Amino acid sequence: MKRHGRMVKRRRIGRAAPAAAPGAAPTFTASVAKKEFGKVLELAMRGGRVVITKHAAPKAVVLSVDDFTALTRATERTLDTLSGEFDALLARLQTPKARAGLKTAFDASPKEIGAAAVAAARKRG
Numbered sequence: 477m478k479r480h481g482r483m484v485k486r487r488r489i490g491r492a493a494p495a496a497a498p499g500a501a502p503t504f505t506a507s508v509a510k511k512e513f514g515k516v517l518e519l520a521m522r523g524g525r526v527v528i529t530k531h532a533a534p535k536a537v538v539l540s541v542d543d544f545t546a547l548t549r550a551t552e553r554t555l556d557t558l559s560g561e562f563d564a565l566l567a568r569l570q571t572p573k574a575r576a577g578l579k580t581a582f583d584a585s586p587k588e589i590g591a592a593a594v595a596a597a598r599k600r601g
Contacts, residue, residue, distance in 0.1 A: 503527040506535065
């Protein structure tokens with residue numbers, strides 16, 4: 477833009493970047509998110525998440541409480557499930573039969589281990 481015989485740069489006001497794909501989270505630069513935090517918060521509450529970028533790279537995500545709760549519960553359930561499975565496997569390894577089997581396996585020669593592997597593979601078909 478030319479004003480009074482000299483070039484003047486137009487100042488661009490930052491806005492939310494358009495979503496890259498339908499259903500993608502809205503994206504804001506860090507400085508625009510700071511200036512328009514109310515809008516960011518409202519979008520997160522309605523849409524679930526807003527991506528915050530710095531130097532054109534995603535750096536943070538603002539989530540709704542519902543999404544955060546769902547994510548943390550899913551992690552807790554997964555950890556609880558894995559812990560339960562591990563405890564069950566460990567309990568099965570503590571039986572006298574399992575101990576004897578492990579002792580036999582560790583005491584076996586390479587030739588005996590190979591023969592046992594071939595026999596197990598034939599059983600499975």
